[in-house]
Amino acid sequence: QDTGLGFPGERVGNLPNYREWRKAETATLSYGYGVSVTAIQLVHAFSALANNGRLAPLTLIKTDKAPQTTQVLPEAVAKTMQGMLQQVIEAPRGVFRAQVPAYHVGGKSGTARKTSVGTKGYAENSYRSLFAGFGPMSDPRYAIVVVIDEPTKAGYFGGLVSAPVFSRVMSGTLRLMNITPDNLPPTQQANATPVVPLKANGGRG
Numbered sequence: 001q002d003t004g005l006g007f008p009g010e011r012v013g014n015l016p017n018y019r020e021w022r023k024a025e026t027a028t029l030s031y032g033y034g035v036s037v038t039a040i041q042l043v044h045a046f047s048a049l050a051n052n053g054r055l056a057p058l059t060l061i062k063t064d065k066a067p068q069t070t071q072v073l074p075e076a077v078a079k080t081m082q083g084m085l086q087q088v089i090e091a092p093r094g095v096f097r098a099q100v101p102a103y104h105v106g107g108k109s110g111t112a113r114k115t116s117v118g119t120k121g122y123a124e125n126s127y128r129s130l131f132a133g134f135g136p137m138s139d140p141r142y143a144i145v146v147v148i149d150e151p152t153k154a155g156y157f158g159g160l161v162s163a164p165v166f167s168r169v170m171s172g173t174l175r176l177m178n179i180t181p182d183n184l185p186p187t188q189q190a191n192a193t194p195v196v197p198l199k200a201n202g203g204r205g
Helices: 023-029 039-050 075-090 158-176
Strands: 106-115 122-135 142-149
Touching: 039 075, 039 122, 039 142, 075 106, 075 122, 106 158, 122 158, 142 158
Parallel strands: none
Antiparallel strands: 106 122, 122 142
16 A cells, blocks of 8 residues: 655555465465565565554654554564564574674565566566665664665675665664664773772871
8 A cells, every 4th residue: 555655656566465365376475476565665564563563654754743653563463573583684594694783683685576577477587685674673763675676796685685785774874873782792890909098107297
């Protein structure tokens, strides 16, 4: 559906009605085939996950008034997803290129095949690489989506191409906005040498 942002050229995307899913559609939809979304829609969805399942309206203008949010996903489900998305990045075999120094973040890579122009089906060797995520996990403040159209260097998978860009953009954003790091080292107490009071010898003043 339309995000209501009013950005020129925005499309509504495509999500087939679940009542029409056959076994084949159920399988392919599970890994993204047959679904199309805009980058704005994707970051909007990730912002709801980061906000414990509450969806806030999008705006291009910063306002001081707190937005009216809508609970679109149970909070428990959103928190479970937050943990899963964090593990996507931090697990031993995770998308380590998306890690942000000093912060815990969550996200997911994606690789989309582009459709052929004027014909049905997908184009050969034509991809969009993406990574979507949010952070910091201690108090999510920012959601970011990186989309690279037809990457030509270092492969085309999202975790390989878009994840490093996400890492740099998120790192710069959190530092620029002065967000407290998650991974601050514990304060080390200095081993101060006890001060021994000196006894005066009673010399002349």
